[in-house]
Every structure is written in structure tokens, then in C-alpha cells.
Amino acid sequence: MRPSRPALTVAATLTLALLAGCGSSSNPSPGGTTVATTAPSVALKGVTATGAVDLKTAPKVALGTTPISTTTVERKVLTPGTGTAATTQDTVRLRAQIFNGTSGKLLDDGYAEGRQPEGYRLGRSDLIAGFTEGLLGATKGSRVVFSIPPAKGFGAEGNSQLGIAGTDTIVVVADIADVRRGLTQVDGTQAASPAGLPTVAFPNGPTKEPTVTVPKSAAPTETKQATLIEGKGAAVEKGQTITAQYHGVLWRDGSVFDSSWQRGASADFPIGVGAVIPGWDKTLVGQKVGSRVLLVVPPADGYGEAGSGDKIKGTDTLVFVVDILDAY
Template sequence: MRRNRPVLAAVAATLSLTVLAGCGSTANESGAGATTGATAAVPGAGLDVVSATGPVDLKTAPKVTFAKTPVSTAEVARRVLAPGAGQAATKQDTVRVRVQIFNGTTGKLLDDGFAQGRSVDGFRLGRPDLIKGLTEGLLGAQKGARVAFTIPPAAGFGPQGNAQLGIKGTDTMVVVADVADVHTPLTQVDGAQAATPAGLPAVEFKAGPTKEPTVTVPKSAAPTETKQATLIEGKGAAVQKGQTITAQYHGLIWRDGSVFDSSWKRGAAADFPVGSGQVIPGWDKTLVGKKVGSRVLLVIPPKDGYGSSGNAQAKITGTDTLVFVVDILDAY
């Protein structure tokens, strides 16, 4: 539940690999054949002119060399620079990587995932807020591999480019990725559900764990402090501060029981960071430390929600207490 909007959408653009998220790709499924406003690729070399040396240890930045520039491809091109092992990533998987991103026209390094203070980046390839060039480039990746791939304009930022990063609408990006992990998130939470503590809303999954729950809010006054209850204890790893979680969630207003946001209703899990101030405080305070595979009930008063200003778009007033059911499917 992001602080500034009720619906979890694209992640904010930053000078990390997450700049590739939510950028409105105009590419079709193959990354080619862009729709209105597409910019043709500038004639240039492909990935055969890109090389990288150094160990794939997730600590040492590779030395990337361009034999010539510009590097420009009409579609997403991939090349394995060092082999990995294990499952090959599909759109159902989450891939954790350290990357370097280059402007293929100039060979300039745009972003270095090996820089001091940076951690491994994780991406669930089925996320709708990732541009197609990133998803397609990481498909087939294996743990321990080093892969290079291109993101042409039609599968990246489109004809408008990205001035903040110094990418023109004709520039192809080149990504070199060292793969830390490939794994498949849960698709649902399973297990016997514990009874809801007295005074908190009742939760029923009448249509099963993949459909939205029925939540019955008590007629009593809402709590003035954040309350939480683990209805199903997961068996996965505990969520760590700063990680991104994949979750299904359902949000209601205590006042009238109205639903203001629900990933279950939208039919797709959502991804968001926790413990880093990018979601409402009530989520940061309660979800860090919970285990993957858990179902959690949260009751969050205004001070840990949207504050006295509320959220007009979601019809949440400054005095509304919020109720959430959250199924934690992954943490990365």
C-alpha cells in the first residue's frame, strides 16, 4: 500500500535498474514492431561486439568492453557470456541480479549495480510494471550466469527516451547482468487459518485462496493503535527490511466495510518494497519479519495509514481506520 496512491502500480523511477519499470513500453510481445510513435533503430552492431571479463561472484564488477559503437538492435537480443546452472527463468519466476546498464550508442555506463552500497536487484518477470525489454532480456537466465542483452527503444523508453538518464529515443540500452538467483514465487497461501482475535474483523475465503476474501468488520469502534494477526504462518524465509514482497492483498475501510483496493479483484499479485518508507507506516511496521507463505490481518489507524489528510482518490478520510488481508507470496 503505497503512501501516495491506493492502487499498487509502477515502481518509482530511480537511477537503478528500477528505472526500467513502469515506462510505458510500446513494444509488442517480441519487443519489436512498436505501435504509434515508434522510433526505428539506428543501424549499428549487435551483441557480438560486447564482452565482459571477471568472476561472476556478485561482488566484483565485470570489465565490459565495446569493440565498436553504436550497438543497436531492432529487437531484444540476448547472449550468454558465462554459463549458469539450474532452472531457466520464465515469466513465472523471480530473478535476482547485479547489473550494469550502458548506452549502446556511446558505450557510456549509465548505472552500476556493483557500486558501493548497492544490493542485489530482484525482479518478478510477470510484473506488469516492468518494461518488456527487461523481462525478455532476463528470460532463460540461470543462477550463476552472466548474460548480456539489448533493450531497443521500442522495448524500452520509446521514442521519448529518458532525459534524466541521458537516453535518446534512438538509443539502444545494453545490460550486462550477473545472476544471483532464479526462483518461482508461491501462487497462493495454503494452510489452516487461525481464528481472528476478538474485536478484529472476521476473514473468510469462501471461494478459495486465489479469490478475494469476505471481510466482516465489527460494529464496535476501531482500534486506535495498529493491530496485526497472523492467520496462517508461512514456512518461507522472514521478510527483511528493504526487500520487495510479492503479495495478494485486500483493503477495506473500517467505517463502512467498503473495499477501496484489492489485488485479488484485479486478478494479479502486486510487488512493493517494505521497511523503507515507500508504503504506509502500518505496512512497514507489520510486514517486516513475517514469513513468506503467511496470511496477515492488519488494522491500521490514520496515524499509521494516510494520516489526517486521508486519500481522496480512494475515498479514505483523515479519520478512517483501514483493514487489510495480505498473503505474502515472495520476498526478494
């Protein structure tokens, strides 16, 4: 059970985050894969976008002849960029305009008032496959257009809430603000846990799950935190998404209820905005990237009296070890 709120719902409007959260189950390959060089896209040949890639002014996009329909992810570079090409190990920050390729209708405008560039770690398992594939290989300062066919998007069912039928191809015009890579592990000399809190050891190194030993005493009644390793990166800000490795055990018996380390992949969570349990929001905002944090979270700051799933009871205090690898 991940530390996200089980009752969390997404907004009704289409945003890139919503697009990411409702996609197919196809995941990107875990390595540093980039888009292979292919013949120029036929379906996207009529797409143009004028204006500088300054991340301030929306481009004027013309799709050309519609409907646009593809069976694979097709991509065209409208404005070349510079620097390293994005892989599944990287986070891409961008502004994008998203269209229904059948109707030509603008579904979402990343340049709308109040919007800012949004970041996506391309190795995330919750991004729809076509979104990831379209951004692989992108470089800083570039403008790219790519298609997301139904099989790499919302499938044959489509998404009626977003105005996407099961036969619709999605067209994305993206301006790339940055391509960056977070940490793969936390390094540093680990401090001892404060008296009365669980002890933490990494017998197999920082890329494997820790061993957490819970005291025999009663659990704290208030949320406790201890920075075991202080990172050297920027402080995590409210509203950012963090990339983290984490390991969660129950205070009552030390049993593991969730662990990204055990799954073999880090996870991404919006922080400070109610998307995760209060114990995370209250303690991880302000921590530095590269930090290892021990959290002890009583029910009031966890899943409350209802608990969560089969493992977490309404009376359970939760213990987390969290390695913060990035914030974007």
C-alpha cells in the first residue's frame, strides 16, 4: 500500500498529470532507451507550430489535415534543441498543448494562465506508454510533436471524460524546458536514530531495502521524524513531485506493508498538497534532495481509523524510511 491517499480523485479537466495517471498499463523499459531514428512521420507532416521556444508564449499550432490517425507513436522535431537526449532515467520539464487528432480540438493548454512547466520522470510506471515514448530523445530547448495512438494511450475504451474516443489518436506539441537526471541512490554517513525510535540498517547497500528494528516500547502518539542523512540538494518545496525510494513497516510487529526497494523501482509523489498521507506532507517538505529520513506516523497522520487494505489497521502506527532522490 503506497503512502498516497486512497480516496484521492483527479480533476475533471485534462492536464498532463491526469493524462499520466489514467493511461495504459504498458511501462517504459527500465534502461536508458531513447527513440530510434525512423523515417519522417507521414501523419504529422502537416503539423506546424510557430513562435519562439521561450516557455512563456504559446506557439501557434496548426494541425493541417485532420483526422490524424496513427497506429504507432510518431514524432517530428519542429525546433531542434541542445544537450543530452532524454532517456527513461531522466526527468523532462515541459509545456505542452494536447489535441484530439480526430477533431483537431485542443484538449489541454499547458500555456494557459496560471500554468507552469510540468516535470515528468520518464521511468515512472504511471505515465501512459505513448507519452513516454514521444518524449524519449527530446533535448532542452526543442519543440516536438508526437502522436499517441489508442493502443499507447487510453486503449479501445478511450476516455469520455476527456473527450477521447477509443479510436482517437492524441497529438501533443511539447516545448522542452529542461532534461535532468536525479540521484539513483542516497550516499553519506548515516546518523543513529534518536532514542526510542526504530533503528535502520542497510546491510546490502543503499540500493537494497533496509532492515528496520522497532523498539518494544509503545509507539509515539505524534508524528516523529529524524534525518539520518542530510542531502546536499535543493530543499523540497510544497507542490513539487518527489522521486523516492521508501520502505514501510508496522510498529506493532515490524512487518513490511510496502516497499519501493522490494519492487525494484523508485516512486513519484506530489508533496505538500494532500496527495499523500499527512505524515509525509508534514515532514518531507523542506527536506533536501539526497536525504534519508526516518518517519514514525500514528494513525491520525496516516490512514486514520479506517486503515488501508488488509495489512494496515486503524490503530497502526507506520514506520517509513525514505530516500529522497529528486524533486521537480
